[in-house]
Amino acid sequence: MNDDYEPLSARIPADIEQPDKIMYGLTARQLAILGTTALVTVTVFTAVAPILPVPIVAGLCFPLVAAGCSMALGRRDGMGLDRFALAALDHLRRRRTLVAAPEGVSAPPAWCRVRGTLPGPLRFPVRAIRQDGVMDLDGGATAALVRAGTISLGLRTATEQAALVGFFGRWLNSLESPAQIVVQARPVDLSELTDRVAEAAADLPHPALRQAAEGHAAYLDELGASRNLLTREVLIILRDQPMPATPGAGRRGRGRAREAGAAIVARRAIDTVRTLTGFGLSAQALDADECVRVLSEALSPNDTRPVPSADLNQPITVHDTTEEPQP
Template identity: 55%
Template sequence: MNDAEPLIARIPADIARPDKIAYGLTARQLAILAVTGGIAASTYYAFRQLVPVVVIAAVALPLVALGSALALGRRDGLPLDRFALAAVLFLRSPKKVVAAPDGIASPPVWCRLRGQLPGPLSLPVRAVRSDGALELADGGTAVLVETSTLSFHLRTADEQASLVGAFGRWLNSLDACAQILLRARPVDLAGLVEALERRAEHLSHPALARAAAEHAAFLSQLNRSRDLLVRQVLIVIRDMHPPRGRRSIARDASAAVVLRRAAETQRALAALGLTANVLDADEASRVLTECLDPGGWHPTRAALPDELITGLEAR
């Protein structure tokens, strides 16, 4: 038995944490405190000869408290100044949005408008190609790779070191942006239960049929009694700088680049014992639909505009 020590590396949860410049504060916090202090000092020197100090303090102290709260406070994992900026942008943004690539047309002059017009819906993905590549709104392309998981803690120290080395080689081979997304989505076992019950009737031995029926009953009870979730691991590989030229040729070239990188990722993760699958157009569309409407019911796949919908698919 190998008693080698396992590899342990402590990584902070917030890997994008800004550097602390002085007194345990970041440059953003120091800038907010400096601006707040400058405004308070300017107020004092400008009005000290005109109004009593108590009045100046009554005006300056709330300003200093507000600046200190914005610089040092946090809310929902965000610095309070960024949280306040996001709140202001949310309040100013339209609450109703519609799919309008050409913009929202203004109503005619004779129409009396009540309320505000809806805003255009801005999505990061402009189109899903037939090969599975995503055409992004900013001009780039991306592809989704779904991968399985493995149990790291059940491996020996040598196996863990081998897995870490293989994963590190894949990370070092990346020459573009990549994102690892972990999703937990609801799952319905009704189809699996129905398949088990249907196949149990055709099993050759009565004991096998009885075991299959009991397993189907257990899955059915589990499906009714709990909200089941399944974990999905997605790797998003993106081409940040698509080639210039004709738009159609540039899109095809950029899609070919991300698909090649996805195939390389698929081969690299196979060394870890992971099963990776590059999502095609239907699977990528389904993932995007579930991300935009989490928890909702979605059919198996979306039909194309000129595709016939049969009764089985509609059900």
Template identity: 50%
Template sequence: MNDSEPLIVRIPADVARPDKIAYGFTARQLAILAVTGALASSVYYVFRQVVPVVVIAAVVLPLVALGAALALGRRDGLTLDRFTLAAMLFLRSPTKVVAAPDGVTPPPRWCRLRGKLPAPLCLPVRAVRSDGALELADGGTVALVETSTLSFHLRTADEQASLVGAFGRWLNSLDATVQVLVRARPVDLAGLVEALEQRAEHLPHPALVRAAAEHANFLGQLNASQDLLARQVLVVIRDPHPPRGRRSTARDASAAVVLRQAVETQRALAALGVTAAVLNADAANRVLTECLDPDGWHPAGIARPDELISGLEA
């Protein structure tokens, strides 16, 4: 292959797409269609002697349509059968949950309870360590690495080949479970506009004052007219051998392993020109807070649940 030829390979967005077995259908789709066809055939052969064909068709056709919709339909990136199952599980799940790691304490016998008790809130993360590692509820340990992005299409063919080779070497060096999470979060420029307006008054030249005011006006119009999003890329590194039990030494050793692998990932991605940083405890806590409440307001200096607040500002 010519070295100057650009490295362009089309990769489907759904990399976990199941294989198609026959007639362009997957095994799941064939199973749903086969069960639907068997039920429709059973209804026809059982009732064809005693029920008119029109009545049988009125019963069978909606059944066939439902089976075809479950097999072929999609909603929000999910197949319709999985979406329906998720909707049923969501409707059956409790709507009121509270943070109760040891379970919800029932009221005394003399207290009359109206309704149901709230269910305990089960989160995948049990604690955020002071070194930045996350202790999971199932006993695992995770470290987070926040990375920047780079422009691949603006590079030459040789630069693209170098980037692909460096990225491949990082992938081949992995000996742990790694997840790359790309999330978009809303951005509010109101604070930046206010800061520009306050600092514009102290600029030394009137032209700078006008430029700052025009820039603040532009940012204000942009913030009011568009839904601004910021893209964040996180590399989640998990210990392949999670500690067993609740001993502090095992948890410390597991946290040291994932943090060392996070530092190695940071160095490997730096060879690609990607700015990476291992998240400390405050940054990891902020990321988890934003994931649980993406539309809420979360100040940067929020305290952790186990952190003592020594003073308050008016």
């Protein structure tokens, strides 16, 4: 095959998790809702028809039919109205204020009168982050993060595109556990880069180099002020769910199972980095500090980042940033 051939293509539906159509283009969930609506409507009609006139009975049955058809056929934000209504009820039932209390929020004493409702416990799925970047999740599961770069298929020939797609397909087929690919886009601030370029320009030996560096700093400053710049980050989340411990193993058995799961998911992260690097993608397994940064930006993008975790072999010190008054 040479480069004049048309590249290989395959049709993939946008919603790969779309449920199967059972009858008349409807899913099993939609058929169940419509069947329940028909059953309730017939029951109400047979119970009320001998007592009330037909127009009034039809007026009573019409809201039931309209609500059932809307729940079965309507959609909101790409979600069926039945699932949307259940999610709305679950949201209204949950508490609005959450606090970090893994042991639960204790009830106030009997003599304390509380206005409103108590906050609920914040259930964060990540329990701890190891030094190698493996995250301990609830239920004994472990996960690792891999940052991957991107590649432009449009600039490649048909043969190269087919080879890259084949490499990516082989990597997907080699996965033995659930994996998730997350593409994040966030705004970029070029002020720090501009300041570094402007400061380095003064140390350049030749006036032409200094002028070029100052011009580049001015260009970066103008670019950041006139455009909404975005950076894209691709993350691959690899998970491992260990086998349940044998009865009677106790806490030590669960700890050994968690350690084995952490070793497995760390090896899978290394294998993923090696595989992606093999066909031209930059990839890196994230350590503990990078995992903290990613989780912090996901939860609160505009807040300050926590202090990086200290090394196990280094003492923890406190630096006083206040300046002493000058005499």
